[in-house]
Amino acid sequence: MRKVCSLVFGLGVFLFFWLVLPYHLRFHEQFQFFRFGTDYFMDSVLHPEGFSFYLGGFFTQFFRYPWAGALIIALLLVLMQRLVARISYGVTCRVAGSARSNTPGNTFLYPLTFLPSAFVWLLLCNENFMISAVVALLLALGAVNLYQRAGSGKSRIAVFYILQPVLFFLAGGTVLIFTACFMYLEALRIGSRGRWKAYALRVLPAVALVFLYPVAVRLFWQYPYERLLGGIHFYRYYYFSYPIQYVAWALAAAVPLLCRLIPAPGTARLNRIISPALWVLLAAATVAGLYHFADRDKELLFAYDTLVYEEQWDEVLQRAQKDTPGSSIEMVAVNLALWKTGRLETELFQYPQQGPEGLLLPFRRDFVTPLMMSEVYLHLGMVNSVQRNAYDAMEAIPDFQKSARCYQRLAQTNIINGHYRVARTYLEQLSKTVFYRKWAHETMQYLGNEERLGNEKRIAEHPLYGRIRRIRYRDEMLFSPQGLNAMLDVLYRNNRENKMAYAYMLAYTLLAKDLERFADYITLEYPAGGDQPLPVPYQEALVLYWVQNNPSLEGIPWNISGDVRKKLDDFTAMYQQFAGGRPEQALKKDFGKTYWYYVFFTKI
Amino acid sequence: MSSLQKYSLACMALVAVFSCSHYRGEEVIEDSLPAIWPDYKGVTIPVNISPLNFTLEQPAFHSPEENKGNAFSRLEATVEGAGGGFIKGSGKRHVRFPLRRWARLLEKNAGDSLLVTLRGWDGKQWHSYRPFTIYVSAQPIDHGMVFRYIAPGYEVYSKVGIYQRELSSFRTKAIYENTLVPQTCVNCHSFKQGDPDYFSLHVRGEKGATVLQKEGTFRYLDSRTDYLLGLFLSFLASRWTLHCLFAQQNLPILPRDGGRPG
Numbered sequence: 120m121r122k123v124c125s126l127v128f129g130l131g132v133f134l135f136f137w138l139v140l141p142y143h144l145r146f147h148e149q150f151q152f153f154r155f156g157t158d159y160f161m162d163s164v165l166h167p168e169g170f171s172f173y174l175g176g177f178f179t180q181f182f183r184y185p186w187a188g189a190l191i192i193a194l195l196l197v198l199m200q201r202l203v204a205r206i207s208y209g210v211t212c213r214v215a216g217s218a219r220s221n222t223p224g225n226t227f228l229y230p231l232t233f234l235p236s237a238f239v240w241l242l243l244c245n246e247n248f249m250i251s252a253v254v255a256l257l258l259a260l261g262a263v264n265l266y267q268r269a270g271s272g273k274s275r276i277a278v279f280y281i282l283q284p285v286l287f288f289l290a291g292g293t294v295l296i297f298t299a300c301f302m303y304l305e306a307l308r309i310g311s312r313g314r315w316k317a318y319a320l321r322v323l324p325a326v327a328l329v330f331l332y333p334v335a336v337r338l339f340w341q342y343p344y345e346r347l348l349g350g351i352h353f354y355r356y357y358y359f360s361y362p363i364q365y366v367a368w369a370l371a372a373a374v375p376l377l378c379r380l381i382p383a384p385g386t387a388r389l390n391r392i393i394s395p396a397l398w399v400l401l402a403a404a405t406v407a408g409l410y411h412f413a414d415r416d417k418e419l420l421f422a423y424d425t426l427v428y429e430e431q432w433d434e435v436l437q438r439a440q441k442d443t444p445g446s447s448i449e450m451v452a453v454n455l456a457l458w459k460t461g462r463l464e465t466e467l468f469q470y471p472q473q474g475p476e477g478l479l480l481p482f483r484r485d486f487v488t489p490l491m492m493s494e495v496y497l498h499l500g501m502v503n504s505v506q507r508n509a510y511d512a513m514e515a516i517p518d519f520q521k522s523a524r525c526y527q528r529l530a531q532t533n534i535i536n537g538h539y540r541v542a543r544t545y546l547e548q549l550s551k552t553v554f555y556r557k558w559a560h561e562t563m564q565y566l567g568n569e570e571r572l573g574n575e576k577r578i579a580e581h582p583l584y585g586r587i588r589r590i591r592y593r594d595e596m597l598f599s600p601q602g603l604n605a606m607l608d609v610l611y612r613n614n615r616e617n618k619m620a621y622a623y624m625l626a627y628t629l630l631a632k633d634l635e636r637f638a639d640y641i642t643l644e645y646p647a648g649g650d651q652p653l654p655v656p657y658q659e660a661l662v663l664y665w666v667q668n669n670p671s672l673e674g675i676p677w678n679i680s681g682d683v684r685k686k687l688d689d690f691t692a693m694y695q696q697f698a699g700g701r702p703e704q705a706l707k708k709d710f711g712k713t714y715w716y717y718v719f720f721t722k723i
Numbered sequence: 724m725s726s727l728q729k730y731s732l733a734c735m736a737l738v739a740v741f742s743c744s745h746y747r748g749e750e751v752i753e754d755s756l757p758a759i760w761p762d763y764k765g766v767t768i769p770v771n772i773s774p775l776n777f778t779l780e781q782p783a784f785h786s787p788e789e790n791k792g793n794a795f796s797r798l799e800a801t802v803e804g805a806g807g808g809f810i811k812g813s814g815k816r817h818v819r820f821p822l823r824r825w826a827r828l829l830e831k832n833a834g835d836s837l838l839v840t841l842r843g844w845d846g847k848q849w850h851s852y853r854p855f856t857i858y859v860s861a862q863p864i865d866h867g868m869v870f871r872y873i874a875p876g877y878e879v880y881s882k883v884g885i886y887q888r889e890l891s892s893f894r895t896k897a898i899y900e901n902t903l904v905p906q907t908c909v910n911c912h913s914f915k916q917g918d919p920d921y922f923s924l925h926v927r928g929e930k931g932a933t934v935l936q937k938e939g940t941f942r943y944l945d946s947r948t949d950y951l952l953g954l955f956l957s958f959l960a961s962r963w964t965l966h967c968l969f970a971q972q973n974l975p976i977l978p979r980d981g982g983r984p985g
Contacts, residue, residue: 341903358905511879519882
């Protein structure tokens with residue numbers, strides 16, 4: 120029955136992360152760079168808490184496939200529950216010199232053994248709570264188990280004092296859980312015999328030592344005392360405290376004690392009621408907690424980022440139609456997907472545009488935004504901007520980790536720029552991974568035998584590298600956040616094949632409501648007087664531009680369809696009808712997806 | 724002697740013989756100087772510099788599989804002093820020399836030169852390159868140097884630190900790392916004419932401070948001005964952290980006379 124309960128719990132965890140938060144797992148994977156090899160291993164483990172960090176990284180690399188990540192988390196949490204259960208019930212040690220056995224926990228409280236795992240499940244809904252924290256917690260519980268099984272004499276105490284510093288170095292502050300368990304398990308062993316002096320002699324050094332280990336470690340590594348005790352690698356934002364995680368520590372230490380201390384109810388009937396009631400309560404609390412902790416908005420954002428990285432453009436647009444994009448970074452993904460599916464020019468205003476920032480987001484010093492922008496710049500052919508954004512995104516990862524995704528991007532930009540030796544260094548590191556190894560070896564084919572010359576012909580034929588080499592800037596270009604449309608202009612004029620630069624330039628001016636410049640740029644591809652059909656948003660912008668300077672559409676030099684002309688009349692009439700009131704809502708139904716509505720009612 | 728002991732001795736002798744020998748066989752003589760990195764060919768070095776380990780710039784192939792059989796799987800270098808002495812260095816990708824033997828060889832050849840011969844094993848035979856010379860100056864270099872270690876990013880930094888390196892070895896020790904006071908950056912650090920008794924270091928950031936050491940006494944400067952508001956804030960907490968750090972690091976570490984440590 121107990122195994123079935125663990126199985127059901129594990130299945131719940133697996134399904135939750137696989138189906139509800141799969142992109143949270145992808146997010147984890149993108150901001151780590153686990154490599155096989157002695158260098159990385161030694162670099163990692165020769166630091167306080169380094170072993171749990173290394174193991175955490177090892178597990179996180181599998182999060183590239185959400186089902187695998189969900190399975191790993193489920194297994195870790197089930198293991199945690201089993202360990203807590205084993206500490207609570209599994210071992211009944213003989214008390215030295217007597218036939219009495221140490222009191223095992225009360226079985227009616229068995230549901231409580233799920234409490235630490237369930238709480239960690241909630242914590243894992245936060246994308247910044249790291250897997251190494253779970254690993255460290257497991258190591259601590261494993262150490263408690265080892266100590267419990269170490270017999271009943273002095274050997275048990277010796278095992279504790281050997282494990283304590285080792286555990287501190289491997290798993291950091293979770294040694295507090297180990298020490299707390301040691302304290303009450305030893306107290307329970309003494310029981311009513313009152314050998315408290317012996318107890319104090321055993322326990323007090325352990326308490327003192329646990330606070331002295333960080334002091335010793337600080338002689339060799341530069342970390343704040345409180346971080347060494349509270350966790351260096353447990354939360355992505357190293358410099359922020361995440362106090363709620365300590366509730367999980369407290370639960371892991373307290374549940375076995377509660378199972379032993381709370382007496383069984385007097386009547387069998389009550390006994391039969393309490394256990395199911397605890398199950399129901401635990402299940403309800405977990406579901407409510409998941410509802411509270413799981414951030415669907417962030418999941419959507421991570422989904423856009425991953426889908427753009429994987430170039431699943433239709434999926435991006437389907438999501439945008441299902442859930443309205445709420446932020447500029449999401450609109451960046453949607454607009455890129457629109458371009459990649461050939462719909463940017465015609466369907467730009469079918470989605471809730473939020474200004475030019477929804478097209479090209481200015482640089483921000485975080486590790487998410489520049490990654491998305493590096494994708495946009497890559498497709499535009501702005502190679503150096505890709506490199507800058509990818510590099511700075513990686514450097515901005517708060518826990519000082521590197522990113523396999525960024526390494527991949529940096530290898531690509533260096534190949535495009537002809538810096539093959541630099542590209543090789545990135546590729547060599549990627550070849551030490553499980554999931555990027557194949558790609559790295561394939562990409563090495565493009566480096567060629569002559570390092571300085573590269574395999575130019577093959578690169579020219581490559582669908583990405585070759586295309587970007589043709590459409591990128593010809594001359595030095597200074598990146599200007601204030602003059603993005605001018606930069607796109609230069610990019611387009613450098614190579615008229617770069618239609619994306621042209622479309623983005625027009626879209627940028629439209630979103631910035633800069634009709635003068637739009638009318639100027641439009642003539643580059645759609646000369647005045649020509650009968651080339653214009654996309655509807657362009658027509659809407661041009662008629663608006665025209666009527667601002669002319670009494671009617673008479674003489675407009677562009678090919679404006681009858682539908683657009685009629686729609687403008689309707690819009691004008693309706694706008695006048697609601698003049699002085701609030702026409703926004705009334706116009707939204709019929710004109711919400713027109714450029715006019717965007718111009719008049721969207722604040723940028 | 725029992726048969727077990729005899730067999731053990733025989734095995735040990737075999738292990739000893741084979742571990743000390745290398746396959747000599749036929750050696751291919753390359754009529755060129757090796758393309759080593761860093762390029763130490765013909766340079767003059769101070770007498771107390773750390774071992775000049777190097778790697779050979781080999782032709783790069785498409786993949787590790789293709790590299791097999793085309794690139795050297797082992798490198799070996801012999802260094803012979805004109806004034807006597809001889810050491811060997813080796814490695815798979817990097818030639819590394821033993822620290823103490825290197826130091827003795829340099830002392831013995833101060834004011835003279837060293838002849839370095841590099842060989843590479845391609846899996847079948849050795850390839851030997853033309854030897855090159857390294858000149859040894861009798862003048863020693865400073866005991867150490869202090870530097871900032873930072874990834875060459877654009878405007879975002881990750882882990883940053885100021886480190887000191889002993890130039891006669893590879894011993895490096897952190898003076899300050901931004902893991903200690905999070906969200907800080909370090910840059911400016913200087914000594915008065917190379918004297919570590921007079922040292923300044925500025926830690927930037929919300930919890931930053933300027934540390935000034937003068938004749939062994941630390942001071943924390945509040946250099947905040949109207950123009951630099953926010954750049955030179957010195958918080959009491961971070962002051963204490965920094966004080967602990969520097970007290971713990973036991974500065975000055977670099978000796979005043981600049982000589983080699985005993």
